[in-house]
Amino acid sequence: MADPRVIIVGAGMSGLCMAIKLRQAGVGDITIYEKAGAVGGTWRDNTYPGLTCDVPSRFYQFSFATNPEWTHLYSPGPEICAYLDDIADRFDVRRHIVFGTEVTAARHTGGRWHVETSAGGTDEADFLVTATGVLHHPRHPDIPGLGTFAGATFHSARWDHDVPLRGRRVAVVGTGSTGVQITADLAGTAGRLLLFQRTAQWILPAPNRAYSRFTRAAHRRLPVLDRLGYRWHETVISKVLSQAIIKPGWQRRLIGAMCRRNLNKVADPDLRRRLTPPDEPMCKRLIASGGFYDAVQRDDVELVTDTISHVEPRGIVTADGRLHEADVLVLATGFDAHAYVRPMGLVAPDGRTLEEAWRDGPRAYRTVALPGFPNLFFLMGPHSPIGNYSLIAIAEAQAGYITGWIRRWRAGLVTSMAPRADATEAYNEAMRQAMPRTIWTSGCASWYLGKDGLPELWPWTPRDHARMLSTPEFAEFDVS
Numbered sequence: 001m002a003d004p005r006v007i008i009v010g011a012g013m014s015g016l017c018m019a020i021k022l023r024q025a026g027v028g029d030i031t032i033y034e035k036a037g038a039v040g041g042t043w044r045d046n047t048y049p050g051l052t053c054d055v056p057s058r059f060y061q062f063s064f065a066t067n068p069e070w071t072h073l074y075s076p077g078p079e080i081c082a083y084l085d086d087i088a089d090r091f092d093v094r095r096h097i098v099f100g101t102e103v104t105a106a107r108h109t110g111g112r113w114h115v116e117t118s119a120g121g122t123d124e125a126d127f128l129v130t131a132t133g134v135l136h137h138p139r140h141p142d143i144p145g146l147g148t149f150a151g152a153t154f155h156s157a158r159w160d161h162d163v164p165l166r167g168r169r170v171a172v173v174g175t176g177s178t179g180v181q182i183t184a185d186l187a188g189t190a191g192r193l194l195l196f197q198r199t200a201q202w203i204l205p206a207p208n209r210a211y212s213r214f215t216r217a218a219h220r221r222l223p224v225l226d227r228l229g230y231r232w233h234e235t236v237i238s239k240v241l242s243q244a245i246i247k248p249g250w251q252r253r254l255i256g257a258m259c260r261r262n263l264n265k266v267a268d269p270d271l272r273r274r275l276t277p278p279d280e281p282m283c284k285r286l287i288a289s290g291g292f293y294d295a296v297q298r299d300d301v302e303l304v305t306d307t308i309s310h311v312e313p314r315g316i317v318t319a320d321g322r323l324h325e326a327d328v329l330v331l332a333t334g335f336d337a338h339a340y341v342r343p344m345g346l347v348a349p350d351g352r353t354l355e356e357a358w359r360d361g362p363r364a365y366r367t368v369a370l371p372g373f374p375n376l377f378f379l380m381g382p383h384s385p386i387g388n389y390s391l392i393a394i395a396e397a398q399a400g401y402i403t404g405w406i407r408r409w410r411a412g413l414v415t416s417m418a419p420r421a422d423a424t425e426a427y428n429e430a431m432r433q434a435m436p437r438t439i440w441t442s443g444c445a446s447w448y449l450g451k452d453g454l455p456e457l458w459p460w461t462p463r464d465h466a467r468m469l470s471t472p473e474f475a476e477f478d479v480s
Contacts, residue, residue: 004409007115007125008032009103009344012041013084014379014395015131017062019093021399025407031125032093033117035102039088041133043081046178048159048330050185051077052208054177054288055390058229059237062392065090066226068219074208074288107347108374111416127406130341131379131395134386141173141333143311150313153329156182163328167191171316171324173308174332175201177285180292182332187295194324195296196304196316199445200274202259202281206288234393241388242461245282247437256281265293274305279444286388340382348372361451363428365419365476366468367458368398374418374478375409377402383431385458385465387440387448394462401469416480423476434459 006022008015011034019030038044053060057070060080067083075083088094102118106128113128138155140146146153152163156178170190172179175197183195219225244251259281266272275296296303306318315325340362346354352372357363362382364370369377379398380391408414432454435441440448440455448455458465 010131050181059233105345145311171326179332184291207290283444284446365424397466
């Protein structure tokens with residue numbers, strides 16, 4: 001029984017998951033190329049103040065490696081990064097990782113994937129698995145004069161911890177999840193905090209209670225509590241939040257009512273009006289916070305809703321001509337969520353490139369594969385169910401599916417596999433037909449939307465996604 005050679009691109013959460021699943025299946029010829037110098041992916045790159053996961057800790061972890069030491073209901077970013085670092089050692093994955101090396105291109109020829117790296121080296125493998133993440137490429141706003149600002153400027157994903165903030169005037173551009181977390185954390189530390197809001201966001205109340213030493217000790221002593229906690233949070237999210245997103249019903253009304261009631265915590269009518277979104281709750285990715293509305297009502301915090309005109313050395317000038325002076329400018333402006341594996345160049349056996357395949361927008365078969373690109377698999381590929389759900393659970397389902405195909409290769413049942421174009425089109429058409437029932441199409445602009453104006457997300461529940469990937473449809477693949 002031959003051992004396949006597998007190259008994984010990225011040592012973040014999903015890349016580690018893929019490697020562990022392969023090792024558990026007895027596959028040992030694995031190389032993970034990681035462009036940075038450490039594991040962790042987005043949890044390594046993002047270190048901004050107030051960073052926490054918006055999925056409960058007990059669910060945002062591998063089902064096969066639960067952690068009894070979480071300190072809060074919602075994990076602080078450094079704890080998640082430390083958890084992933086521990087996972088790399090606990091499952092002996094680190095020895096497979098080549099750090100400081102980015103995969104720049106890969107071509108399938110002669111029955112194998114031939115890979116080029118930023119170090120000038122080449123490699124080849126029977127399977128190529130991309131685990132490059134979703135929130136990976138920071139998006140910088142096109143604001144005139146941004147480069148002229150005299151103070152410190154940085155993106156939230158590239159936080160400069162050498163810049164002092166206490167007592168200084170800090171301007172935060174963006175009110176997505178990151179901007180909300182930064183605001184809640186820095187209010188009271190910054191001398192004055194200016195929050196520039198283009199569109200108001202709905203906030204789901206989510207107080208982040210700490211786990212007691214007794215609770216952590218109980219979870220250490222009784223691992224079944226970890227498993228029960230995982231299933232409890234997974235069930236609540238699946239039965240309530242996931243259902244609210246994909247179809248009308250009591251769940252959608254409940255989440256909407258919770259968000260509107262939370263907004264009523266803002267006492268000042270004018271401020272509350274400016275914080276009221278024009279769209280429905282969950283149309284954009286729902287933000288969870290227990291402290292944002294308290295922070296934004298402070299006297300040393302100012303919400304600015306006028307459009308930004310330009311930046312000058314002293315600060316930000318809005319459309320009304322007002323200069324908002326600042327010492328530090330933080331760009332909490334998100335990521336290019338549609339980049340996926342790009343800018344890495346992928347070339348199929350017939351010479352077709354990934355850019356050509358995705359000319360009309362990223363598409364995939366069942367979120368994990370692409371017609372014409374044999375033995376190529378994605379983790380967190382197009383239309384993965386990433387909205388307000390544990391990406392770790394999604395990665396486990398996808399990695400399990402991919403491992404199933406690699407097992408068949410190893411058993412000599414197949415040597416090459418790629419989904420058929422007609423099966424991929426039928427799958428994508430079924431998603432398009434289901435999309436109008438989702439809250440995402442109720443009328444808002446968000447990073448969920450692709451070139452065709454439709455969300456690049458899974459329009460059913462994450463449980464449906466896991467069930468779909470649990471049973472491969474062999475008739476929908478071209479195999480040899």
